[in-house]
Amino acid sequence: ANAIFSGLPTTVFEEMSGLARTLGAINLGQGFPDDPGPEAVRAKAADAVLNGYNQYPPMAGLPELRQAVAAHYDGAQDLDLDWASEVTITSGATEALAASFLALIEPGDEVVVFQPFYDAYLPLIRRAGGVPRLVRLEPPHWRFTRAMLEAAFTPRTRLIVLNNPMNPTGVVLPDEDLALLAEFCVAHDAVAVCDEVWEQVVFSGAQHRPLIAFPAMRERTVKIGSAGKMFGLTGWKVGYLCAAPGLTHSLARAHQFLTFTTPPNLQTAVAWGLANAGDWFRDMPRALEASRDRLAEGLRREGFTVLPSQGTYFLSIDLTASGIAEADRAFCLRAVKEAGVAAIPVSAFYETDPVTSIVRLCFSKADATLDEGVRRLARAR
Ligand code: PMP
Ligand code: GLN
Secondary structure (H helix, E strand, O other), rough: OOHHHHOOOOOHHHHHHHHHHHHHEEEEEOOOOOOOOHHHHHHHHHHHHOOOOOOOOOOOOOOHHHHHHHHHHHHOOOOOOOOOHHHHEEEHHHHHHHHHHHHOOOOEEEEEEEOOOOHHHHHHHOOOOEEEEEEEEOOOOOOHHHHHHHOOOOOOOEEEEEEEEOOOOOOOOHHHHHHHHHHHHHHHHOOOEEEOOOOOOOOOOOOOOOHHHHHHHHHOOOOOOOOHOOOOOOOOEEEEEEOOOOHHHHHHHHHHHHOOOOOHHHHHHHHHHHHHOOOOOHHHHHHHHHHHHHHHHHHHHHEEEOOOOEEEEEEEEOOOOOOOOOHHHHHHHHEEEHEEEEEEEEHEEEEEEEOOOOOEEOOOOHHHHHHHHHHHHHHHH
């Protein structure tokens, strides 16, 4: 077994969800909604399974979905994507990430990654031969500076990976930070792999801006999205890659040997959902914002210090600031075993010098679940 993978623990999401399942705990760990998702989109998938085509779709994805993705971004972000040469459908954002790293990294290339990172990045980058250069962010603001980027970028930098809006921190980057990143990418001739799966889940006061829209980034950005997040159907694993034709050509070569394709019925349903979204992309984040506020207020009433969240399904509590001396992982293990509530220790998303006082909680849940979660967390104090 290769050391890069065999040395890894089970991903923290499966570890904590496994404990929640075994112990019958409320799961505020892994990020998924507890409602079934938009019925019309699910009905479309069911109809496509029963009455549609169930053989291999085209390798790059169904044209109707690629067109719907391009049209969605034309309307939502004023991006002018050519669906035929710039959009590739993948089996989730996870496959899009793997395809990006396989296609764009040569052994020895350096890849700038912010930590806390989404946990799939480093193992995939390393297995592709990349050498991660980590930029360490800290609570409560998780901001990076020019000096931090200067320390991370070198003449060997080939890629940067940006997750915006950022999981697990809930940060949505302001324009000035994105402009700074763009400046470094251009100066180092680096490609930006932008994991923007959370772009539709952004709350009042924040605005998501895609890095691909910044000057000179159009030709050097791979933009990744996921229907799982767009429609709250996280098990569907329908994602996509948007990039200029030259990049898309390389990405498609990797995609063809990873999964080749993605279930056609789910692609049909996502295409329909994008074309018939109506007020969904306005109402969905509003409902989640109310859930965020409900969980945050409940936690504050119980004496927890809650960090701001501008987007994603997540908010964080700061244990130290809440007067809890325990480290995040110990707290989470105790909370799931003794109080019956699962959460995610943010130290799992660091490789070096982890911040150990932050616990991530998922608020895409029914009010009653959030209220009971607060009661149980209060018992774990
Ligand atoms: N990137 C980030 C930042 C995520 O939060 C997730 C899912 N939680 C993914 C990628 C994976 O998306 P998918 O399920 O579409 O593979
Ligand atoms: N993206 C989800 C989260 O952050 C979980 C993904 C997974 O389970 N691998 O909670």
